[in-house]
Amino acid sequence: MQYSDAGLDLLPYMVTNLGHSVGALSKEQPVMLVFLRHFGCIFCREALADISRQREHIESGGIKIIFVHMAAGEEAEKYFEKYQLSGLEHISDPECRFYQGFGLVKGNFRQLFGLQTWIRGFSAVTEGHSAGAQLGDGFQMPGVFIVQNGEIQEQFIHKLASDRPDYLDLASCCSVQ
Numbered sequence: 001m002q003y004s005d006a007g008l009d010l011l012p013y014m015v016t017n018l019g020h021s022v023g024a025l026s027k028e029q030p031v032m033l034v035f036l037r038h039f040g041c042i043f044c045r046e047a048l049a050d051i052s053r054q055r056e057h058i059e060s061g062g063i064k065i066i067f068v069h070m071a072a073g074e075e076a077e078k079y080f081e082k083y084q085l086s087g088l089e090h091i092s093d094p095e096c097r098f099y100q101g102f103g104l105v106k107g108n109f110r111q112l113f114g115l116q117t118w119i120r121g122f123s124a125v126t127e128g129h130s131a132g133a134q135l136g137d138g139f140q141m142p143g144v145f146i147v148q149n150g151e152i153q154e155q156f157i158h159k160l161a162s163d164r165p166d167y168l169d170l171a172s173c174c175s176v177q
Helices: 008-013 022-028 042-060 073-082 097-101 109-113 115-126 167-171
Strands: 031-035 064-069 089-092 143-148 151-157
Touching: 008 022, 008 097, 022 031, 022 064, 022 143, 031 042, 031 167, 042 064, 042 073, 042 167, 064 073, 073 089, 143 167, 151 167
Parallel strands: 031 064, 064 089
Antiparallel strands: 031 143, 143 151
8 A cells, every 4th residue: 555755754864762763764664653642642542552562573573663752852761661551762752743744634523522432432431441631732643653664564543533553464564474
């Protein structure tokens, strides 16, 4: 499938907390670039829990997971530690420049607070995910991109804040075992 090249010109400027360029990393191995909602969002917390459960399988396919978030790096580390995701590289983007560059929009009322979102929110809460303080733009929508050799191989762009990507399916596009 052919994907837009939106955001690809930003890859060299997307530098992780360890000083690595996403563009350069994507030439070494496929990168799962996970753009999170704010850390107070139950769906962000659900995403972290899902990736934590599936991390070993994703990484065993040769894919490097990198998070993009809107919080300060030190604050983000607390959440990554809580979800046993310490050590994964991440990028702080409080101005949402990278989100916008990859075509991730601000959510409208239905996307953020519609009936489907409320129903999924109830489900996420029953799974143990709770809401917290908003750390970033509460209107920002998330997304996931698999980038390899500087090109998007697969993507999941949320239509609703409550959408739940299949991370293993996304990763299967370019595992290098």
